[in-house]
Amino acid sequence: MSRGIELKSFDHEGRRRSSSVELSGSAECVRQKLDLLRRQSSEDASSALPIHSLGRVDIGARLRTTIPGNEDASCRVEACGLTLDEAARRMAEDGPNKLTPPEVEALWVRFLRTAFGGLLNILLWICVFAEVILLLVYPGQKDLVTPAILSAVILITALLQLYTEVKALSSMEALRDLQVGEAVQVVRMDAAQRCDLSVSAEDLVKGDVIFLDAGQRVPADVRIIHCSSLEVDNSTLTGETMPELRSSAAEPANMLSTEARCLAFSGTSILKGSATCVVYATGDRTFLGQIASTMKSRPPKSSLEIQIEHFVHTIARVALGVTGLVLLSDLLAPKLRSFSVPEGLLPTVTLSLMIASRRMSRLHVVVKKLDAIESLGCVSTFCSDKTGTLTAGVMQVQEVLLPFGEALEMKSFEAEVSGRKGSMEALATAGLLNNNAQVLQTSSGELDVCGSPTEVAIFKAASTMLGLSIRDAAPEQACFEIPFNSENKWMLTVHRQQNEEFPCRVVIKGAPEKILSLCKTGQDFDCKLRGLMKRGLRVVGLASRQLKAAETPETFEGAALSDCNFPVSGFDLLGFFAIEDPPRDGVKQAVMKCKDAGVKVVMVTGDHPATARAIAKCVSILGEDEEDDGKKSESFKVLEGDDLDSHLPEEDFNGLSASSQAFWQQAVQRARVFARVSPLHKRIIVQAYQFYGQDGLGDIVAMTGDGVNDAPALKQAQVGIAMGIRGTSVAQEG
Numbered sequence: 039m040s041r042g043i044e045l046k047s048f049d050h051e052g053r054r055r056s057s058s059v060e061l062s063g064s065a066e067c068v069r070q071k072l073d074l075l076r077r078q079s080s081e082d083a084s085s086a087l088p089i090h091s092l093g094r095v096d097i098g099a100r101l102r103t104t105i106p107g108n109e110d111a112s113c114r115v116e117a118c119g120l121t122l123d124e125a126a127r128r129m130a131e132d133g134p135n136k137l138t139p140p141e142v143e144a145l146w147v148r149f150l151r152t153a154f155g156g157l158l159n160i161l162l163w164i165c166v167f168a169e170v171i172l173l174l175v176y177p178g179q180k181d182l183v184t185p186a187i188l189s190a191v192i193l194i195t196a197l198l199q200l201y202t203e204v205k206a207l208s209s210m211e212a213l214r215d216l217q218v219g220e221a222v223q224v225v226r227m228d229a230a231q232r233c234d235l236s237v238s239a240e241d242l243v244k245g246d247v248i249f250l251d252a253g254q255r256v257p258a259d260v261r262i263i264h265c266s267s268l269e270v271d272n273s274t275l276t277g278e279t280m281p282e283l284r285s286s287a288a289e290p291a292n293m294l295s296t297e298a299r300c301l302a303f304s305g306t307s308i309l310k311g312s313a314t315c316v317v318y319a320t321g322d323r324t325f326l327g328q329i330a331s332t333m334k335s336r337p338p339k340s341s342l343e344i345q346i347e348h349f350v351h352t353i354a355r356v357a358l359g360v361t362g363l364v365l366l367s368d369l370l371a372p373k374l375r376s377f378s379v380p381e382g383l384l385p386t387v388t389l390s391l392m393i394a395s396r397r398m399s400r401l402h403v404v405v406k407k408l409d410a411i412e413s414l415g416c417v418s419t420f421c422s423d424k425t426g427t428l429t430a431g432v433m434q435v436q437e438v439l440l441p442f443g444e445a446l447e448m449k450s451f452e453a454e455v456s457g458r459k460g461s462m463e464a465l466a467t468a469g470l471l472n473n474n475a476q477v478l479q480t481s482s483g484e485l486d487v488c489g490s491p492t493e494v495a496i497f498k499a500a501s502t503m504l505g506l507s508i509r510d511a512a513p514e515q516a517c518f519e520i521p522f523n524s525e526n527k528w529m530l531t532v533h534r535q536q537n538e539e540f541p542c543r544v545v546i547k548g549a550p551e552k553i554l555s556l557c558k559t560g561q562d563f564d565c566k567l568r569g570l571m572k573r574g575l576r577v578v579g580l581a582s583r584q585l586k587a588a589e590t591p592e593t594f595e596g597a598a599l600s601d602c603n604f605p606v607s608g609f610d611l612l613g614f615f616a617i618e619d620p621p622r623d624g625v626k627q628a629v630m631k632c633k634d635a636g637v638k639v640v641m642v643t644g645d646h647p648a649t650a651r652a653i654a655k656c657v658s659i660l661g662e663d664e665e666d667d668g669k670k671s672e673s674f675k676v677l678e679g680d681d682l683d684s685h686l687p688e689e690d691f692n693g694l695s696a697s698s699q700a701f702w703q704q705a706v707q708r709a710r711v712f713a714r715v716s717p718l719h720k721r722i723i724v725q726a727y728q729f730y731g732q733d734g735l736g737d738i739v740a741m742t743g744d745g746v747n748d749a750p751a752l753k754q755a756q757v758g759i760a761m762g763i764r765g766t767s768v769a770q771e772g
C-alpha cells in the first residue's frame with residue numbers, strides 16, 4: 039500500500055510552502071513517518087520565529103540544549119543545559135563571550151604615522167629633503183644644522199604626542215579593569231549527571247542554562263525560562279531610569295526583541311528577584327555587540343585637523359609660487375642666501391595641547407586624542423544623554439507628602455517636622471516594612487542597599503526619617519506578600535505583630551490612584567499629585583490597615599485584590615514619597631556657561647518625554663517660558679523618536695526629500711530635547727547638526743554619554759565624551 043501526502047507550512051514572511059512525501063508500509067510505520075514529518079515541519083516553522091515567541095520545548099530545540107519538563111523551577115534540581123563536551127565544542131567554534139576589542143596599532147606604526155603623516159609633516163620632511171639636496175648640489179656649503187634640527191623637531195614632537203596618547207590609553211584600561219564581570223552560576227551535564235559550576239562570564243556559550251540574582255550584571259543575551267519578581271535596569275541600553283519587569287511568558291512574534299519582557303540583554307543589571315535563563319547570544323552576536331559593530335567606521339576629522347589642512351593647503355599654494363621665484367633668484371645671485379623653514383609651528387601646537395591635556399587630567403578627564411582638546415574649544419552644539427550624565431543616575435526621594443485634613447503637606451524627609459513626627463514615623467515604618475531592598479556587604483566590607491531603584495530610594499529615605507543606620511533598618515520578613523506587577527501597580531505585604539486584638543498589619547504600596555481607591559479617605563489629591571508628576575517625579579503612595587483577630591486567616595492566600603482571603607479595603611492613607619533621578623551638582627551652571635558662550639545644549643535621551651522635559655527645565659536646557667504646546671511638529675522644542683522615523687536618511691542627508699530636509703533644518707535650529715530615541719536616532723541627530731548646523735555650514739558637535747545606546751553618537755561626534763567608571767566600555771571606545 040502506498041499513499042502520497044503533502045505537508046503545508048508557512049515561512050517567517052507568511053509565504054506558504056509545501057513538501058510531498060511517499061508513505062508506504064504498515065499503519066504503524068506510516069504513523070511514525072507522519073510524526074517525524076510533523077516534528078520536522080514544526081522545527082522548520084519555529085526556526086523562523088524570534089526566540090522571544092517560543093515556548094520551553096522550542097527554545098531547547100532551537101538552541102540544541104536540554105530544558106527539562108514544564109515545571110518552572112525544574113532547572114534548579116534536574117540535569118539540564120549542555121554537556122561538558124558540547125560546551126567545549128561551542129567555545130572552540132564561537133569563541134569566548136566577550137566583544138572583539140578594537141584594533142590597536144603597534145607603537146612603531148603609530149609613531150611612523152604621527153611622524154610622517156599629515157600635510158604639515160609632509161611639507162616639513164620635504165624641506166629636510168630639499169636641504170639635503172642643496173648640500174649635495176653645493177658641497178661647499180656645510181649647513182647640516184638646519185636639516186638636523188628640523189628632523190629632530192619632527193621626531194621629538196611625534197614622540198611627545200605618542201607618549202600622551204599611550205598614557206591616556208593606559209588610563210582607559212585601568213577604568214575597564216574596574217568593570218570586570220563576576221562569576222556566573224551555570225548548570226551543565228557530565229554523562230547525564232548534573233554539574234553545578236561557577237564560571238567566568240567569558241566562558242559562557244550559546245545554550246548554557248544560568249541562574250541570575252539581584253545585583254548581578256546580565257553576562258550575555260538570555261531568554262528567561264523562569265523568574266520570580268524580576269526587575270532589570272535597562273538604562274545603559276534605553277536611557278530610561280525606571281526598572282523594567284520581566285517574565286518567562288512568550289511574547290508575540292511581531293514584537294521587537296528589545297521590547298520583549300522574556301529577554302534580558304548583556305550589560306544590563308538585575309535589580310530585584312531571581313531568574314533561570316538560557317543563553318542565546320554571546321560576544322559580538324549580542325545586542326550590545328551589534329551596536330559596537332556599528333562603530334568600526336573612521337571618526338570624522340577634528341576641527342584642528344581641518345584647520346591645519348586648510349592652513350597648509352593655503353600656504354602650499356603660495357609657497358610653490360614664491361619658492362620658485364626665490365630659488366631662481368638665489369641661483370642667479372652672486373652670493374648664496376640661507377633658507378627659512380617654520381619648524382617651530384609643529385612643536386608649538388603639540389606642546390600647547392600637551393599642557394592643556396595635563397590640566398584636564400587634574401580635573402579627572404582622560405584625553406585619548408590631543409587634537410580633541412582644540413576641537414572641544416570650537417564646539418558649537420553640545421548633545422548630552424540624560425540618565426547618568428546630566429543626572430546622578432540614582433533614584434532619590436526628594437519630598438514626602440503627608441495627609442493633613444483636606445490637603446497634602448509636602449515636607450523634606452530630612453527635616454524635623456514639628457507636630458507631624460508621628461505621621462512621618464508611620465510613613466517611614468511602612469516604607470521599610472513593604473520593601474524588598476536587600477542590605478548586602480560589598481567587597482570592601484561596607485554595607486550597601488541593593489534592589490529596585492525605587493525601593494532602594496524609599497529604604498534610604500525611610501531609614502533617615504527614623505534615624506536608623508542601614509544595618510538597623512534592614513526590613514523584617516513579611517509573613518505574606520503579593521509582589522508588584524505592571525497590571526496591579528501595587529505591592530502588598532502582611533506582617534505579624536504582638537497584639538492580641540490586631541495580630542496582623544497589612545501594608546500596601548503603589549501608584550497613587552490605586553492606593554487612594556483602597557483608602558477610607560475621600561479627599562481628592564489629584565491636582566497636587568499631578569503637579570509633582572508633571573515635574574518628572576515618580577510618586578509612590580503607602581497605606582496600611584490593622585487586621586482584627588477574626589479577620590486574620592490561618593494561612594494567607596491571594597494573588598489579586600479579588601481573591602484575597604482577608605480584607606483589602608478601608609486602608610488608612612499614610613502618605614506619598616516623591617522620587618526622581620536628580621540633576622548632578624553643577625550641571626545647571628555648566629549649561630548656563632555654555633549658553634553664554636554661544637553653544638547650543640541639546641538633551642538626547644531614550645527616557646520618557648515628560649521626564650526629559652522636566653529635567654531639561656531644571657538644568658536650564660529649556661527655559662521656564664518654553665512650554666511645549668503639545669503640537670510637537672510645530673513647536674519643535676521637544677521631539678520624540680516617532681517624530682523622526684519618517685524623516686530618517688537611508689545613507690546621508692543629501693538624498694532626503696524636500697519636506698524631510700525642511701524638518702531637519704527646523705529641528706536643528708529649534709529643538710532642545712529629543713526623547714524616546716534609539717541609538718540609531720542619536721547618531722543621526724548628531725549627523726543632522728553636523729550637516730545643517732550654522733545655516734548649512736555644519737556644527738562642530740560634542741556628545742556626552744555613558745551607556746551602550748550612546749556609543750554610535752559618541753563615535754559620530756567630533757568630540758566624544760564618555761563618563762568614567764559608570765560609563766560602559768563600548769561608550770568609552772567611542
